[in-house]
Amino acid sequence: MKAVFLKGSPPAGRDPLCNRAAAAVMARAHALSWEVKAFALATMNIKACRGCFSCWTRTPGRCIIADDDQEAVLRAWAGAERIILLTPLTFGGYSPELKKALDRAIPALLPFFIRINGETHHPQRYPRPRRLLAIGTLKGPDSESEEVFRDLVGRNALNMSDGEATTMVFSGDVPLSEMEKRLGTEPFFGGTAQ
Amino acid sequence: MNGRKVLLLVGSPRGSASSSHALGDHLLSLLEGHGMATKKLLVYPALGDDKRMTELLAAVDACSLLVLAFPLYVDQLPAPLIDTLQRIADRRQGRQGEMRQALAAIVNCGFPETLHCRPAAGIVRLFAAQAGFRFLGCLALGMGGAIGKRPLAEAGGVVRHQARALKEAAPFIAEGREIPLAVIELMARPMMPxxxxxxxxxxxxxxxxxxxxxxxxxxxxxxxxx
Incomplete structure (x- = not known):
């Protein structure tokens, strides 16, 4: 199983919970012998999307910004059957670090429109069964942020994967062993949790 | 002028050549008609430019109404706008309470359906709550690509619902009142089949x-x- 793991933690380990969740994900993936390409986005040079759509109409499938690190993410994305996103919840959404990489992932889509569940979406440029897991961290319980996050991930799943999404939120001081246990029960990682 | 100041932050990488700018600028001119002093700043050039970011943060502090206008990117706000909102929220930690400042947003997406904008509206609402702004509402629309970079007043009948919605929203926003649901629904109407x-x-x-x-x-x- 090939997976791409986008770690949207802030720079310099400022979010220990995110770091712990990243370790738990890697341990779980390792146990399943998955081939994971992990990216610590805060340490990478990824520029913001220009909104020029060159990746659709000028250099199909490639971003026009060629002097940064995003192409490695796109390459891994193209071959992945699992996408794993990790982020401190930022107003219920993704951190700027993670979002920058996702904004620049639109070359992995085609410009045209298709209908999914009665809504309009873009087709995948690299179609394959692809599932999405998004893990959010919070300093403390915040049901409103969690609700927005789940909604966002559900919408992302329709646009980035084959529509299946798993959302997990770790809030407070969750130990590594507890994270590993919860990840292990998720169907995304072969578990049987409902 | 009534002494109230509105600051428009345009969150599109295309800056003043964007649908976000066209929509935000149109609202700004309507608010001017309601006696508000207006100011407009682009988010993208401020990132990576300390002087511009300092100016932006000071302008946020000084306004009585903040308006965000942005395109939907991957189901939510573009990364540079999230970064900017985080800086604004960080700066305001500890000075929340009175909520004298208000916030409204306009989000446009390139899909035909407005419902794609739902998570973005939720994120803006949470930003307002966490940064101490009174949230007046989010005006969302699909088919944003049909506006292009034209001023809204020159876009013709295709944006008739959106132009009317902004006109009806303006007095509420100017008075710091929540945008009525009927106006939000009017804004969300499709421009064409x-x-x-x-x-x-x-x-x-x-x-x-x-x-x-x-x-x-x-x-x-x-x-x-x-």
Missing amino acids: RWFYTGMAHWGWKRAARKHGVRSRLGERPFAEV
Whole structure:
């Protein structure tokens, strides 16, 4: 199983919970012998999307910004059957670090429109069964942020994967062993949790 | 002028040549008509430029109403706008309470359906709550690509619902009152039949690709594994 793991933690380990969740994900993936390409986005040079759509109409499938690190993410994305996103919840959404990489992932889509569940979406440029897991961290319980996050991930799943999404939120001081246990029960990682 | 100041932050990378700017600027001119002093700043040039960011943060502090206008990117706000909102929220930690400042937002997406904007509206609402702004509402619309970079007043009948919605929203926003649901629904109305919008979009992508000599390569997979 090939997976791409986008770690949207802030720079310099400022979010220990995110770091712990990243370790738990890697341990779980390792146990399943998955081939994971992990990216610590805060340490990478990824520029913001220009909104020029060159990746659709000028250099199909490639971003026009060629002097940064995003192409490695796109390459891994193209071959992945699992996408794993990790982020401190930022107003219920993704951190700027993670979002920058996702904004620049639109070359992995085609410009045209298709209908999914009665809504309009873009087709995948690299179609394959692809599932999405998004893990959010919070300093403390915040049901409103969690609700927005789940909604966002559900919408992302329709646009980035084959529509299946798993959302997990770790809030407070969750130990590594507890994270590993919860990840292990998720169907995304072969578990049987409902 | 009534002494109230509105600051428009345009969150599109295309800056003043964007649908976000056209929509935000139109609202700004309506608010001017309601006696508000207006100021407009682009988010993208402020990131990576300390002087501009300092000016932006000071302008946020000084306004009585903050308006965010942005395109939907991957189901939510573009990364630079999230970064900017985080800086604003960090700066305001510990001084929340009175909520004298208000916030309204305009989000446009390129899909025909407005419902794609729902997570973005939720994120803006949470930002307002966490940064101490009174949230007046989020005006969301689909088919944003039909506006282009034209001023809204020059976009003609295609944006009639949106122009009317902004006109009806303006007095509420100017008075710091919540935007009525009926106005939000009016803003969300499709500009044209879905089949026509998608057909025009397909034609537009093909035309642009032809111009760049890649019409037959639109579906290319440069990173496919062999």
